[in-house]
Amino acid sequence: MTAPIKNRFASTRRSFLSRSSVAIVGVLALPGGLAGCSSKIPPMIVDATPVNxxxxxxxxxxxxxxxxxxxxxxxxxxxxxxPQYIDGLLASWAKPETRKSFEAALDMLDNVASKAHGAEFIELGDGAQVSTLEAYEAACFGKDAYDKTDADAAAKAGYRGLKRVIYRGYYHSEVGCTQELQYELNPGPNARIDAPLSEVGRSWAL
Amino acid sequence: MAEDFDVIVVGSGMSGGWAAKELCERGLKVLVIERGRHIEHGGPEYTDMLQPWERENYGLIPEELMDHPTWATVDYAITPDNLKWFTRFEDAPYTVEDGTKFVWVRAHNLGGRSLLWWRQTYRMGPEDFEANAKDGHGVPWPIGYDDMKPWYDHVDRFAGIAGSQAGIPNVPDGIFQKSFGLTAAEKVLKEKLEENFPGRRLIDGRCAHLTQPTEEQTALGRGVCQKRLHCNRGCTFGAFFSSVSATLPAAQATGNLTVISDTVVSEIIYNAETQKAEGVRTVHSETRAGAEYRAKAVFLCASAFGSVHVLLNSQSEAMPNGLGNGHDRVGRYITDHIVGKGARGTILGVDDRYYEGRRPTGFYIPRFRNLSEPGDGYLRGGAFQSNSRRLGPDRLANQPGFGAQNKHAAREPGSWTIDLGGFGEMLPRADNRVTLNPTRKDKWGLPLLHFDVSVSDNEHKMGEQMSDDAVAILEAAGAVNIERTGRINEPGDRIHEMGGAVMGDDPTKAVTNKFSQLHAAKNVFITDGSAFPSGGCQNPSISFMAMTARAANNCADMLAEGAI
Incomplete structure (x- = not known):
């Protein structure tokens, strides 16, 4: 049983479709779509409407x-x-080139999926998604990933930045701070500066 | 001429708050004039009770804003929560000499930068007050540590400083409340440092936080530090020292204080016959309406360059170059601290230790170069002011990996990292200066300040050795993954600016005397960073406070005796 979520970025209702139904929805929606194409109806991974x-x-x-x-x-x-946190950041935090690089990163993920499996990322089954993300991360963090002459350099840098804000969005959320890790708003004067890890328990979120 | 007040204090920050408190407590009627807006301690501008997930952008500042040259190098100090207290460059511009850079960070609001400071408090030592006379750089200090010691003590008692007694001459001990202590990794570093480098010491960071509040502090509504590190959002507990939580309320409690905000002091009114100031002229920051206020004495506590600006702008027939600037010494000997050169590394062997809460301080390795050990071809030296932490979950964001295993790996804290950052002294040089821009004016009709400040070879050599020393210290502690960090910062961006109206016995070289009185007008006192002929390598705020308290009490004595 999880605690009620008061996170400002959390949806009020979520529907998780199984991966197989995701794939079916995707295929039905638009066979052979373009990466990031706005006219294509995506499978519903999260029940929320993006702003940006x-x-x-x-x-x-x-x-x-x-x-x-x-x-x-x-x-x-x-x-x-x-997802809602990052969608919001595109307007409230990111400069235009960062926004473009995040979008390029998401499109590149689809391209990697399409090349390997003939379908876009969210249309793939579990195993193909995992292998696609592994290959994609290898490209984005590999030794050639920082070559600025690479056509995908901006997208790869975009993914590295996107992953950082995914982590930030999770570990600053109420879920990340209170359920996954721990956080105290007011630790108090008796908080110990040097204490056994075994007594503190999990890592502090912040 | 009838005076409206006994004393006018220009500025309400670190120094102005102290001037107000001391003068009011001596029974004087005081007017504090703040150029920025009013801030209510614990009021709606404080955001320290917000949870992480309630903060705007979860604490990220818009990228475009941070790309601005004014902010880019002070990103260490800015959060979305305190951005509202940093003055926008566009609102109060300044100019710099071609080929130089200067970052002038201001907080035009009640309390000034006392709401933004990092709260580190180290006294300057006897050597710091002797340095200018000894090596011939800058104007010799007219006072020594012994003159300041009682006032440092006075400030410690009221402000509340957490620290430990260490017996180190260059950072003299004070009257401390309970120290926050060291982390496990810092204990390793301390043991290895002191074992391998006799004469070098590692001490608990000293900071202006209450750990054992006194009755006087409690009576002001101040409480014990909750180890939150939300300080830059304002502290509802009043646990860290600021003007708005401590000195201004104390001054208010006397019934002798009047504060007006949104009012820019444009100049000091000087009477050539009496050779004294009569008061100040002001411009309302919004309406631009002019006004005059009169008093028996004026305290300039407007921040180093704020005070210099008022002096340079106080032009009269008798003083066409500005008040007290017949010798063209106002605006000279600008210093900041040089920081950024250091090293970081991973400390091993204490992964079974962790911490609770968020300690609002770190540790300190006092200066040893050109004290107990020689410097490599430069004068003076620097200290290390640092912190340690175990890496958080974001360490996993910067590498490949995803899924349940990765998520669960973040439940264990990462390795212990220590970042040793040097804080070095900048030599005072007469040609590091600020002047009035001859053509450009601000929205209040006042000439812009123009900066011509640069660091010298002395600072570069010091920075290099700070890096070498940091690496050697980490190596001696058995650290791994050691890497050199930083670069010499842009002048001003450490927000420790000093100089411009330096004190000294020689009226042909100095601007104020040993009692902080303007040589040219004895009822004008300048007690903020502008009066410092050199800055040591210690964080300067506590010295500004002590200097101000000393001058205020001298002023009260002089007024009582009819000497000014």
Whole structure:
């Protein structure tokens, strides 16, 4: 039983479709779509309407976030409201080139998926999504990832930045601070500066 | 001429708050004039009770804002919560000499930068007051540590300083409340440092936080530090020292204080016959309406360059170059601290230790170069002011990996990281100066300040050795993943600016005398950073406070005796 979520970025209602139904919805919606194409109706990974991202990219981001920080014995990135947080950041924090690089990163993920599996990222089954994300991360963090002459350099840098805000969005959320890790707003004067890890328990979120 | 007040204090920050408190407590009627807006301690501008998930953008500041040259190098100090207290460059511009850079950070609001400071409090030592006379740089100090000691003590008692007694001459001990203590990694570093480098010491960070509030502090509504590190959002507990939580309320309690905000002091009114100031002229920051206020004495506590600006702008027939500037010494000997050169590394062997809460301080390795050990071809030296922490979950964001295993790995804190950052002294040089821009004016009709400040070879050499020393210290502690960090910062961006109206016995070289009185007008006192002929390498705020308290009590004595 998880605590009620008061996170400002969390949805009021979420529907998780199974991966197989996601794939079916995607295929039915638009066979052979273009990466990030705004005219394509995406599978519903998170039941929320983006303000800044296209629906397709937003749902791709939701799936990506949940794969990075999944629901386990504690809620994952979607319950923590990470996709909505990042969608909001595009207007309230990101400069235009950062926004473009995040969008390019999401599109590149679709391109990697399409090349390997003939479908876009959120249309793939579990195993293909995992292998796609592994290959994609290898490209984004590999030794060639920082080559600015690479055509995908901005997208790769975009993914590295996107992953950082996915982590921030999760570990600053109420879920991340109170269920996954721990956080005290007012630790108090008796908080110990040097204490056994075994007594403190989990890592502090912040 | 009838005076409206006994004393006018220009500025309400670290220094102005102290002037107000001391003068009011001596029974004098005091007017504090703040150029910025009013802030209510514990009022709606404080955001310290927000949860992380309630903060705007979860604490990220818009990227475009941080790309602005004014902010880019002070990103260490800015959060979305305190951004409202940093004055926008566009609102109060300044100019810099071609080929130089200067970052002038201001907080035009009640309390000034006392709401923004990092609260580190280290006294300057006897050597710091002797340095200018000894090596010939800058104007010799007219006072020594012994003159300041009682006032440092006075400030400690009222402000509340957490620290530990260490017996180190260069950072003299004070009257401390209980120290916050060291983390496990810092204990390792301390043991290895003191074992391998006799004469070098590592001490608990000293900071202006209440850990054992006194009755006097409690009576002001101040409480014990909750180890939150929300200080830059304002502290509802009043646990860290600021003007708005401590000195201004104390002054208010006497019934002798009047505060007006949104009022820019444009100049000091000087009477050439009496050779004294009569008061100040002001411009309302919004309406631009002019006004005059009169008093028996004026305290300039407007921050180093704020005070210099008022002096330079106080032009009269008798003083065409500005008040007290017949010798063209106002605006000279600008210093900041040089920081950024250091090293970081991973401390091993204490992964079974952790911490609770968020300690609002760190640790300190006092200066040893050109004290107990020689410097490599430069004068003076620097200290290390640092912190340690175990890496958080974001360490996993910067590498490949995802899924349940990765998520669960973040439940364990990461390795212990220590970042040793040097804080070095800048030599006072007469050609590091600020003047009035001859053509450009601000929205209040006052000439802009123009900066021509640069660091010298001395600072570069010091910075290099600070890096070498940091690496050697970490190596001696068995640290791994050691890397050199930083670069010499842009002058001004450490927000420790000093100089411009320096004190000294020689009226042909100095601007104020040993009692902080303007040589040219004895009822004008300048007690903020502008009066400092050199800055040591210690965080300067506590020295500004002590200097101000000393001058205020001298002023009260002089007024009582009819000497000014």
């Amino acid at each position: 991202l296209t629906a397709w990219r937003f749902q791709t981001l939701a799936q990506l976030s949940e794969m990075i920080l999944p629901t386990t014995d504690t809620p994952g990135a979607i319950t923590a409201g990470v």
